[in-house]
Amino acid sequence: MADRSPDDLPFGRRRRSAASALAAILVALLLGALLNAPAMKKTAQESPFGGARSFRLALIDPLAAVSHWLFLDRPARLTAEALGKPDPGPSGAPLVVVVTPRPRPSGRPGPAATVKPLPPPKRGDPLRLYIGGDSMAGVPGMALTNLAKDTGVMEPKLDYHISSGLCRPDFFNWPAQLVRQAKALHPGAAVVMFGANDQQGVQAANGKVYAFETAGWKTEYRRRVRDTMDILFDGGVKRIYWIGQPIMPEAIFSRHMRVLNAIYRSEAHKHPRVRYIDAYRLFSTGSGAYSDYLKDEKGRLQQVREGDGTHLTYAGGMRLARVVLAAIKADWLPNKKSGALSGSPSPRASAKVSPAP
C-alpha cells in the first residue's frame, strides 16, 4: 500500500518525523511511569520472592520516590478515589496472616471423630454452597454451580480470583476474603481449590522467607491450610470439600502438585468435617499418566485440559464437579438414591473422595 502524498491527510493532519515520534514516546513512557509508579510498585511487590522481585523493586523504588516527591503519584490516587476504585499503590496487605489457633470442633483430630448429622437441604431452605479458589477453581466451579443449581436444593456462590493462592495474602488476602464471604453468605458447605500459584516462596510470621518445598515452607504452608479450614468453620461452614490439584503435563509441575496435595490430604484427614477430593487421580490415565483427553462416565472421549495443559476445559470441569457434587450429596442428602439428582459420578470417579468419617 503506497503512502498518501504529504498533504492528503484529512483536516490538515500533519505527518511528523521519527525524531518527533521518539520524543513523544519517551515523554509518554517516562511521565507515564512516574504517574503510574504506585501501580508499578504494587505489581513488583506482589511478584514471587526472589532475585527478579528484588531487581524490579530496586528499579521501581527510586521511581516511586521521585513520583511521590514530585506529587506525580497523586493524580492516579485522586482519580481512583474519586471513582471509588481501590488505591493503585501497594495495598498494605500483610505478607502473613495468622489465625489464632483454636481447638478442633470434634475435640480430637482424625477421620474417626464423630460429627453431628447434617440437616438435609430443602427447596425453601437450600444448602448455601460457597466455591472459592484461584483460576483453577473457575471452570469446575462454574460446572459445579450449574449442577448444584439443578438440584433445586443448593444455592451455590462462585468466588474465584485469578493468580491468587495461599502464599501471598499481599496479592490477594484469602483469609480476609473468606471471613467476609462467610459473614455475607452464611454458607453451609464450602468447596475450595488452591495451589496452582503456590509454587513460590512464602514468608512466615518470624519474617523469614522460605523457598518452595523446604521444610520451613511446608510448615508455614500447612499452617495456612489449617487456618483456611478454621476460618471457614468459624464462619459457620459445616463441611469443607478441599479439591487437590490435578496432574500436570510437565513432570516437575506434577511433582510440585503432589507436594501440595500431600499437605491438603493430610490436613483434611486430620479433620472429620473436611473431605479431600483427589483431582490428581481423577485427571490421570489408567496408567497414572497425564493426558489432555479422558473418557467420561459414558465412555465418550473428551478434551479435559485447556491448551496450556494446566486449566480444565468445561468438560474437565464437569468431570471434577460431578465428583464434588457426589461427595456433597453423600453428606447432605444421604437418603437420595444415586442418580436421582443430576451430576452422579462414575464409579471410578467416586473413589477419588477421601473416606467419610
Place this chain on the structure above:
Amino acid sequence: MLFPTITFAVFFLVVFVGNWLLMPRPHLWKPFILLASFVFYGWWEWRFVLLLALSALANWLFAAAIARSGTAAGRKWLLAVAVAANFGVLGWFKYYGFFITSVVNVLEVFGLNADIALLRIVLPVGISFLTFRVLSYVIDVYRGKLRTASLIDFAVYVSFFPYIMAGPIARAGEVLPQLVSPRDPRRIDTARAFFLIFAGLAKKMLLADYLATHIVNGVFTTPGQYTSLETLFGIIGYSVQIYCDFSAYADIAIGISLLLGFQLPDNFNTPYTAVSVQDFWRRWHMTLSRWLRDYLYIPLGGNRKGQTRTYVNIMVTMLLGGLWHGAGWPFVFWGGMHGAALVAEHRRVDRRRQRAQRPERRTTALDGEDIGDLGVVGEAGAGAGAVAGGSSAPLEYDRRPWHGGVWPRLGVFAFVTFAWVFFRSPTFGAALSVLGRLFQSWGGIGAAVTPALLLVIALGIGIQYVPRSLYERTEAGFSALNPALQGVVLAAGFMLLDVLGPSGPASFLYFRF
C-alpha cells in the same frame, strides 16, 4: 508478549529506535526487524519460532518452485502440495483434538473401541493467521499477480510482529512492496498511530475486559445464576466485547506499524452499523472476508456457475470460515448461520432481479453481476436502484436485501448477536442453556444490570456511530501539538486507563484463533 505491558513498551522503544536508525540500510534493517519479530513471538514460546522460520522457508521455496516451473500442470501440483502442507500443519496443531475426539466418539457409537494414541498438541498462537498470510503469497505467485520476493523480505512479511498474533491478515502484495524501498522517517502519521494505539487500549481495557469480567463470562458459564434480563445483557455484552477486543488488537497493530513506517489494511469498519448480513461481512474482520472471497469463494466458482452453485459456494465458504475460527461444531454452526443468512439475502435480491428480467418488463437476460460479489465480502456500490450492465440497456433493481435504516440495523445486530452465542459457547448444550435462560427468569432485573454496564454497552455500540470526521478532526488537532505535549497527553491517558482498567493484562480473544 502482550501489547498492554511494560515489557512490550520497553521492547517497542528499542525496536522503534533500531528501526529508524537502520532503515536506510536495508541489509541491516531486515535482519533486525526479523530478529525483533522472532523475539516478540518467542517471548510466548521460543520453540515455535522454529515453526515460524520453517513456514517462511518452505513457502518461499514453494513459491520459487512455482515461479520457475515450466508447465501449468507442474505449477498446479506445486500449489496443491503447498496448500496441502500448510493446511496439514494447521490441521495438526489446531484440529487434532477436534478430529480425534470426533472419530473416537463416532466409532464408539458403532461399538468400536478405538485405542488411539492421544498426543498433547500445543497450539501456536496466531497459526491460523500465519497460514493465511503465507498462502496469500504462494497463491498470488501462482496466479502471476506477484513476483517472488527474496527470502529475507518474505520472512519479514511472514513474521512482522505487529500482526503476527491476531492480524490483520495483510497480504503479501500489500506488505512486500513496502519492503522494497526504505520508509521515509520524515513522514510518519504519528497522530493517527497514537490515536489508534490509545483507542485500542481503551477499547480493550475499559470496555472489553469490563464486560468480560462483569457479566459475559458469568452468563456464558453459569447462566442459571442470572436473571433473563441479565442474560440478555450478557449476550449483548459479548457482542460488544468481541468487537472491542478484536478491533482493539487490529487498531494497536495498525498504529504500531504506522510508527514503524508501514501501512496495514483496515480490519473493521463500524460493523454494528451494518444494514444487512452482507454489509456486516464487508465491515467485520475485513481482511479475513476478502481472503475467503479471493482464495476460497472465487476459486469455488463464486457466482459464475448459476444461482444454486452460488448459494452452495457461500455456504461452503462460511462453514469453513466458521471452522477456521475454532475446532468445534458450534463454530461450524455459527458459520452456517451466517452462510444461511447470506444465502437468504442473496435469494431475496436474486428474486428481485428475476422479476426485473421478466419479458414484459425487460428483454435483457444478463445483469453482469461481478464475480467478486460473494455477499460475504461483496464489493461496494450495491445501493438502491443500482444499474447493472446488460448488453443493450441497464437493468434496474434494488440490490439492498432490506429496506430502511433503523430496522435493518437492529435486525442485523440482533441476528449477529444471537449467532455469537454459539460462537462463545463451548458446546451446543451450553449455548442452549444461555438462550433458554432468556425465558426462565423474568422476575427481576438482577444485580449485574448496572448503570455502568449499560453505559459500557452504549459506548461500545455508540462509538461505531460517531462520524469518522470527528475522529479525524481529533487526530488533526493532536498532530498539531508539540511532540512533548503529545507525550504528556498520552501519559495522562495511560494513567487513566491504568486506574480505570482491570488489574493485570488480559490476552486478546483472537489469540486463540
